[in-house]
Amino acid sequence: MPFYEATYRGPGKPWRLRLRNTIALEGLDHLLGSALDAQAPFSRPTYISLIAETGFTEISDEDTAASHAGWQEFTDYIGSTRPVYSSTLDNATLTTSTPAIFTLTASGSIRGFFMVNNVGLAGANSKGSSAGVLWSMAASDESHSVSRGGVITVHYTLKAAGGHR
Protein backbone atom coordinates (compact mmCIF):
# COMPACT_ATOMS: atom_id res chain seq x y z
CA MET A 1 0.00 0.00 0.00
CA PRO A 2 1.12 3.59 -0.44
CA PHE A 3 1.67 5.40 2.81
CA TYR A 4 0.98 8.36 5.08
CA GLU A 5 3.71 9.89 7.20
CA ALA A 6 2.62 12.13 10.06
CA THR A 7 4.21 13.93 12.96
CA TYR A 8 2.67 15.53 16.05
CA ARG A 9 4.39 18.40 17.84
CA GLY A 10 3.03 20.43 20.73
CA PRO A 11 1.75 19.91 24.25
CA GLY A 12 2.21 16.37 25.43
CA LYS A 13 4.32 13.62 23.96
CA PRO A 14 5.34 14.04 20.31
CA TRP A 15 4.80 11.15 17.96
CA ARG A 16 5.63 10.08 14.46
CA LEU A 17 3.72 7.62 12.33
CA ARG A 18 4.26 5.88 9.04
CA LEU A 19 1.11 4.08 8.04
CA ARG A 20 0.52 1.97 5.01
CA ASN A 21 -2.89 2.82 3.73
CA THR A 22 -5.97 1.17 2.40
CA ILE A 23 -7.16 2.52 -0.91
CA ALA A 24 -10.92 2.70 -1.20
CA LEU A 25 -12.48 0.66 -3.98
CA GLU A 26 -14.48 3.79 -4.77
CA GLY A 27 -11.20 5.58 -5.36
CA LEU A 28 -9.73 2.86 -7.56
CA ASP A 29 -12.85 2.73 -9.73
CA HIS A 30 -12.78 6.47 -10.05
CA LEU A 31 -9.10 6.64 -10.91
CA LEU A 32 -9.44 4.04 -13.65
CA GLY A 33 -12.59 5.67 -14.96
CA SER A 34 -11.13 9.14 -15.02
CA ALA A 35 -8.01 7.94 -16.87
CA LEU A 36 -9.75 5.85 -19.50
CA ASP A 37 -13.41 6.74 -19.60
CA ALA A 38 -13.77 10.52 -19.29
CA GLN A 39 -15.43 10.07 -15.92
CA ALA A 40 -15.38 13.29 -13.89
CA PRO A 41 -11.70 13.29 -13.00
CA PHE A 42 -10.13 14.01 -9.70
CA SER A 43 -9.33 17.69 -9.50
CA ARG A 44 -7.02 19.85 -7.48
CA PRO A 45 -6.98 20.04 -4.65
CA THR A 46 -7.20 16.80 -2.75
CA TYR A 47 -7.97 16.99 0.95
CA ILE A 48 -6.60 15.10 3.91
CA SER A 49 -8.28 14.78 7.29
CA LEU A 50 -8.06 12.87 10.54
CA ILE A 51 -9.73 9.73 11.79
CA ALA A 52 -10.87 9.94 15.41
CA GLU A 53 -10.23 7.34 18.07
CA THR A 54 -13.78 7.88 19.29
CA GLY A 55 -16.04 5.23 17.81
CA PHE A 56 -13.27 3.64 15.77
CA THR A 57 -13.66 -0.01 14.89
CA GLU A 58 -12.08 -0.45 11.47
CA ILE A 59 -11.32 1.00 8.06
CA SER A 60 -12.43 -0.91 5.01
CA ASP A 61 -11.70 -0.71 1.31
CA GLU A 62 -15.47 -0.66 0.87
CA ASP A 63 -15.70 2.65 2.71
CA THR A 64 -16.80 5.64 0.68
CA ALA A 65 -16.81 9.36 1.30
CA ALA A 66 -20.52 9.06 2.02
CA SER A 67 -20.39 5.93 4.15
CA HIS A 68 -17.75 4.67 6.57
CA ALA A 69 -19.39 2.82 9.41
CA GLY A 70 -16.19 1.92 11.22
CA TRP A 71 -14.81 5.40 11.78
CA GLN A 72 -15.58 9.06 12.05
CA GLU A 73 -13.69 12.22 11.30
CA PHE A 74 -11.79 14.17 13.98
CA THR A 75 -12.64 17.80 13.29
CA ASP A 76 -11.16 19.73 16.24
CA TYR A 77 -8.67 21.75 14.26
CA ILE A 78 -8.54 25.31 13.01
CA GLY A 79 -10.66 26.23 10.03
CA SER A 80 -13.92 25.05 8.54
CA THR A 81 -12.28 23.17 5.70
CA ARG A 82 -9.99 20.19 5.42
CA PRO A 83 -6.34 20.93 4.68
CA VAL A 84 -5.15 20.61 1.13
CA TYR A 85 -2.70 17.97 0.01
CA SER A 86 -0.44 19.05 -2.85
CA SER A 87 1.85 16.70 -4.68
CA THR A 88 4.52 16.46 -7.31
CA LEU A 89 4.90 13.69 -9.85
CA ASP A 90 8.14 11.97 -10.77
CA ASN A 91 8.59 8.53 -12.30
CA ALA A 92 4.95 7.59 -11.75
CA THR A 93 5.27 8.48 -8.05
CA LEU A 94 3.32 11.18 -6.27
CA THR A 95 5.07 12.73 -3.30
CA THR A 96 4.04 15.58 -1.07
CA SER A 97 4.96 19.08 -2.14
CA THR A 98 2.83 20.82 0.50
CA PRO A 99 1.84 18.69 3.49
CA ALA A 100 -1.53 18.89 5.16
CA ILE A 101 -1.23 20.77 8.46
CA PHE A 102 -3.72 20.56 11.34
CA THR A 103 -3.55 23.02 14.26
CA LEU A 104 -5.64 21.45 16.96
CA THR A 105 -8.33 23.28 18.88
CA ALA A 106 -9.05 20.57 21.44
CA SER A 107 -7.39 17.63 23.04
CA GLY A 108 -8.29 14.15 21.97
CA SER A 109 -7.02 11.00 20.32
CA ILE A 110 -6.30 10.27 16.68
CA ARG A 111 -6.41 6.88 15.05
CA GLY A 112 -5.48 7.67 11.47
CA PHE A 113 -5.94 9.68 8.29
CA PHE A 114 -7.95 9.76 5.11
CA MET A 115 -7.86 11.47 1.74
CA VAL A 116 -10.80 12.66 -0.32
CA ASN A 117 -11.28 14.52 -3.60
CA ASN A 118 -14.28 16.57 -4.62
CA VAL A 119 -13.98 15.48 -8.30
CA GLY A 120 -14.98 18.95 -9.37
CA LEU A 121 -18.11 19.05 -7.25
CA ALA A 122 -18.66 21.28 -4.25
CA GLY A 123 -18.40 20.21 -0.66
CA ALA A 124 -15.64 17.69 -0.09
CA ASN A 125 -13.39 20.31 1.43
CA SER A 126 -15.76 20.98 4.34
CA LYS A 127 -15.01 19.31 7.63
CA GLY A 128 -17.44 16.48 8.20
CA SER A 129 -18.59 16.46 4.58
CA SER A 130 -19.71 13.22 2.95
CA ALA A 131 -19.23 14.60 -0.56
CA GLY A 132 -16.61 13.56 -3.09
CA VAL A 133 -14.65 10.39 -3.72
CA LEU A 134 -12.73 8.70 -0.93
CA TRP A 135 -9.26 7.82 -2.12
CA SER A 136 -7.57 6.24 0.88
CA MET A 137 -7.48 5.73 4.64
CA ALA A 138 -4.89 4.58 7.12
CA ALA A 139 -5.30 3.54 10.73
CA SER A 140 -2.74 2.94 13.39
CA ASP A 141 -2.89 -0.12 15.66
CA GLU A 142 -3.37 2.21 18.64
CA SER A 143 -4.64 5.68 19.42
CA HIS A 144 -2.38 8.71 19.58
CA SER A 145 -3.03 11.56 21.97
CA VAL A 146 -3.07 15.15 20.85
CA SER A 147 -3.57 18.39 22.76
CA ARG A 148 -5.05 21.76 22.03
CA GLY A 149 -2.48 23.92 20.26
CA GLY A 150 -0.55 20.97 18.92
CA VAL A 151 0.16 20.52 15.21
CA ILE A 152 -0.13 17.43 13.08
CA THR A 153 1.69 17.44 9.73
CA VAL A 154 0.77 14.79 7.17
CA HIS A 155 2.56 13.64 4.03
CA TYR A 156 1.36 11.07 1.48
CA THR A 157 3.21 9.02 -1.13
CA LEU A 158 1.77 6.93 -3.93
CA LYS A 159 3.41 4.98 -6.74
CA ALA A 160 1.82 3.44 -9.81
CA ALA A 161 3.16 0.44 -11.67
CA GLY A 162 2.07 -1.72 -14.54
CA GLY A 163 1.39 -5.37 -14.09
CA HIS A 164 0.47 -8.14 -16.45
CA ARG A 165 -2.64 -10.19 -15.85
Next chain:
Amino acid sequence: MKKKRKPKPKYDRVLLGGWFDVVARERGKVAWRERVKNGLTEAALELAITQLQDGEATLNWGFGLIDNDDFEELAFTDTLETHAGWTEFTDYTVVETGSATARPQWTPTHPVTNQLITTDSASTFEMTVSATLAGVFLCNSVIKSIVLEKICWATGLFDAPRHLPIGGTITSGYTCAIEVG
Protein backbone atom coordinates in the same frame (compact mmCIF):
# COMPACT_ATOMS: atom_id res chain seq x y z
CA MET B 1 28.39 1.67 19.64
CA LYS B 2 27.35 2.23 16.04
CA LYS B 3 23.67 3.00 15.60
CA LYS B 4 21.85 0.56 13.40
CA ARG B 5 20.52 2.31 10.33
CA LYS B 6 16.81 1.86 9.81
CA PRO B 7 16.18 0.29 6.45
CA LYS B 8 14.33 2.48 3.96
CA PRO B 9 10.70 1.48 4.27
CA LYS B 10 9.21 -0.06 1.17
CA TYR B 11 5.84 0.95 -0.08
CA ASP B 12 3.51 -0.85 -2.41
CA ARG B 13 1.84 0.55 -5.43
CA VAL B 14 -1.33 1.03 -7.37
CA LEU B 15 -1.11 -1.61 -10.08
CA LEU B 16 -2.68 -1.29 -13.49
CA GLY B 17 -2.77 -4.18 -15.86
CA GLY B 18 -4.85 -5.52 -18.65
CA TRP B 19 -5.15 -7.57 -21.75
CA PHE B 20 -6.29 -7.48 -25.36
CA ASP B 21 -8.75 -10.08 -26.62
CA VAL B 22 -8.03 -10.50 -30.32
CA VAL B 23 -10.04 -12.47 -32.87
CA ALA B 24 -8.86 -12.85 -36.45
CA ARG B 25 -11.13 -13.94 -39.28
CA GLU B 26 -10.47 -15.06 -42.82
CA ARG B 27 -13.36 -15.21 -45.25
CA GLY B 28 -15.71 -14.68 -42.31
CA LYS B 29 -14.48 -17.66 -40.27
CA VAL B 30 -12.43 -17.44 -37.10
CA ALA B 31 -8.82 -18.13 -37.99
CA TRP B 32 -7.33 -17.62 -34.54
CA ARG B 33 -7.97 -16.05 -31.18
CA GLU B 34 -5.52 -14.84 -28.62
CA ARG B 35 -5.64 -13.14 -25.23
CA VAL B 36 -2.64 -10.85 -25.28
CA LYS B 37 -1.24 -9.69 -21.98
CA ASN B 38 -0.22 -6.08 -22.08
CA GLY B 39 2.43 -3.82 -20.72
CA LEU B 40 1.42 -0.33 -19.72
CA THR B 41 3.82 2.38 -20.72
CA GLU B 42 5.37 4.96 -18.47
CA ALA B 43 3.14 7.62 -20.00
CA ALA B 44 0.07 5.54 -19.18
CA LEU B 45 1.05 5.17 -15.53
CA GLU B 46 1.72 8.86 -15.25
CA LEU B 47 -1.61 9.65 -16.88
CA ALA B 48 -3.36 7.40 -14.39
CA ILE B 49 -1.66 8.68 -11.29
CA THR B 50 -1.98 12.33 -12.24
CA GLN B 51 -5.73 11.89 -12.14
CA LEU B 52 -5.25 12.23 -8.37
CA GLN B 53 -3.54 15.56 -8.73
CA ASP B 54 -5.55 17.32 -11.34
CA GLY B 55 -7.16 14.93 -13.71
CA GLU B 56 -8.11 15.68 -17.25
CA ALA B 57 -10.51 13.46 -19.12
CA THR B 58 -8.88 11.50 -21.93
CA LEU B 59 -11.14 10.65 -24.79
CA ASN B 60 -10.98 8.76 -28.05
CA TRP B 61 -8.95 5.66 -27.46
CA GLY B 62 -8.03 3.61 -30.52
CA PHE B 63 -6.39 0.32 -31.34
CA GLY B 64 -3.33 -0.08 -33.49
CA LEU B 65 -1.28 -2.94 -34.90
CA ILE B 66 2.42 -3.64 -34.53
CA ASP B 67 4.18 -4.69 -37.71
CA ASN B 68 6.34 -7.80 -37.54
CA ASP B 69 8.69 -6.36 -40.13
CA ASP B 70 11.79 -5.00 -38.38
CA PHE B 71 10.24 -5.67 -35.00
CA GLU B 72 12.84 -5.61 -32.23
CA GLU B 73 11.19 -4.90 -28.89
CA LEU B 74 8.55 -3.07 -26.89
CA ALA B 75 9.74 -0.52 -24.34
CA PHE B 76 8.24 0.95 -21.19
CA THR B 77 9.10 4.39 -22.54
CA ASP B 78 7.33 3.94 -25.89
CA THR B 79 5.03 6.75 -26.93
CA LEU B 80 2.86 6.92 -29.99
CA GLU B 81 5.36 9.29 -31.57
CA THR B 82 8.51 7.44 -30.55
CA HIS B 83 8.81 3.65 -30.43
CA ALA B 84 12.27 2.76 -31.65
CA GLY B 85 11.79 -0.99 -31.44
CA TRP B 86 8.69 -1.31 -33.63
CA THR B 87 6.65 0.28 -36.37
CA GLU B 88 2.91 0.62 -36.70
CA PHE B 89 1.15 -1.44 -39.36
CA THR B 90 -1.33 0.86 -41.09
CA ASP B 91 -2.49 -1.02 -44.20
CA TYR B 92 -6.06 -1.53 -43.13
CA THR B 93 -9.49 0.03 -43.13
CA VAL B 94 -11.89 0.20 -40.21
CA VAL B 95 -14.79 -2.12 -41.01
CA GLU B 96 -17.43 -0.24 -39.01
CA THR B 97 -16.80 3.06 -40.81
CA GLY B 98 -14.95 2.10 -43.98
CA SER B 99 -12.25 4.61 -43.08
CA ALA B 100 -8.71 4.14 -44.31
CA THR B 101 -7.39 6.96 -42.16
CA ALA B 102 -8.84 6.04 -38.78
CA ARG B 103 -7.83 3.53 -36.15
CA PRO B 104 -10.56 1.27 -34.76
CA GLN B 105 -12.01 2.93 -31.71
CA TRP B 106 -12.05 1.43 -28.24
CA THR B 107 -15.38 2.11 -26.57
CA PRO B 108 -15.19 1.29 -22.85
CA THR B 109 -17.96 0.15 -20.58
CA HIS B 110 -19.31 2.83 -18.30
CA PRO B 111 -19.00 3.27 -15.39
CA VAL B 112 -16.07 1.34 -14.00
CA THR B 113 -17.21 -1.43 -11.69
CA ASN B 114 -15.24 -3.80 -9.51
CA GLN B 115 -12.04 -2.03 -10.52
CA LEU B 116 -12.38 -3.20 -14.11
CA ILE B 117 -13.07 -1.44 -17.38
CA THR B 118 -13.60 -3.36 -20.59
CA THR B 119 -14.84 -3.08 -24.14
CA ASP B 120 -18.42 -2.06 -24.72
CA SER B 121 -18.60 -2.40 -28.50
CA ALA B 122 -16.21 -3.98 -30.97
CA SER B 123 -14.19 -2.29 -33.68
CA THR B 124 -12.47 -4.16 -36.51
CA PHE B 125 -9.42 -3.85 -38.77
CA GLU B 126 -9.64 -5.19 -42.36
CA MET B 127 -6.32 -5.82 -44.07
CA THR B 128 -5.72 -4.11 -47.39
CA VAL B 129 -2.50 -6.05 -47.93
CA SER B 130 -1.20 -9.38 -46.76
CA ALA B 131 0.04 -8.77 -43.22
CA THR B 132 2.41 -10.26 -40.69
CA LEU B 133 1.79 -8.76 -37.31
CA ALA B 134 3.74 -8.80 -34.07
CA GLY B 135 1.14 -7.36 -31.74
CA VAL B 136 -1.42 -4.75 -30.86
CA PHE B 137 -1.58 -1.50 -28.91
CA LEU B 138 -4.04 0.98 -27.43
CA CYS B 139 -3.52 4.72 -27.79
CA ASN B 140 -5.41 7.98 -27.40
CA SER B 141 -5.52 8.78 -31.09
CA VAL B 142 -8.20 7.45 -33.45
CA ILE B 143 -6.53 8.93 -36.54
CA LYS B 144 -3.54 7.03 -37.94
CA SER B 145 -1.57 10.15 -38.83
CA ILE B 146 -1.96 11.83 -35.43
CA VAL B 147 0.83 10.71 -33.15
CA LEU B 148 2.35 13.89 -31.70
CA GLU B 149 1.96 14.18 -27.93
CA LYS B 150 -0.24 11.11 -27.89
CA ILE B 151 -0.06 8.35 -25.36
CA CYS B 152 0.51 4.73 -26.13
CA TRP B 153 -1.43 3.31 -23.18
CA ALA B 154 -0.51 -0.34 -23.59
CA THR B 155 1.21 -2.67 -26.00
CA GLY B 156 1.00 -6.43 -26.31
CA LEU B 157 2.84 -9.05 -28.33
CA PHE B 158 1.28 -12.09 -29.92
CA ASP B 159 2.77 -15.45 -28.91
CA ALA B 160 4.21 -15.65 -32.41
CA PRO B 161 3.97 -13.49 -35.55
CA ARG B 162 0.46 -13.65 -36.96
CA HIS B 163 -0.35 -13.76 -40.68
CA LEU B 164 -3.46 -12.40 -42.32
CA PRO B 165 -4.33 -12.27 -46.04
CA ILE B 166 -5.87 -9.30 -47.82
CA GLY B 167 -9.44 -9.03 -46.54
CA GLY B 168 -8.63 -10.76 -43.29
CA THR B 169 -9.97 -9.00 -40.22
CA ILE B 170 -8.93 -8.48 -36.61
CA THR B 171 -11.32 -7.48 -33.86
CA SER B 172 -9.70 -6.41 -30.62
CA GLY B 173 -11.13 -5.71 -27.22
CA TYR B 174 -9.26 -4.32 -24.23
CA THR B 175 -9.71 -4.75 -20.51
CA CYS B 176 -7.86 -2.83 -17.85
CA ALA B 177 -7.90 -3.57 -14.15
CA ILE B 178 -6.64 -1.61 -11.18
CA GLU B 179 -5.61 -2.94 -7.79
CA VAL B 180 -3.17 -2.31 -5.00
CA GLY B 181 -0.18 -4.53 -4.59
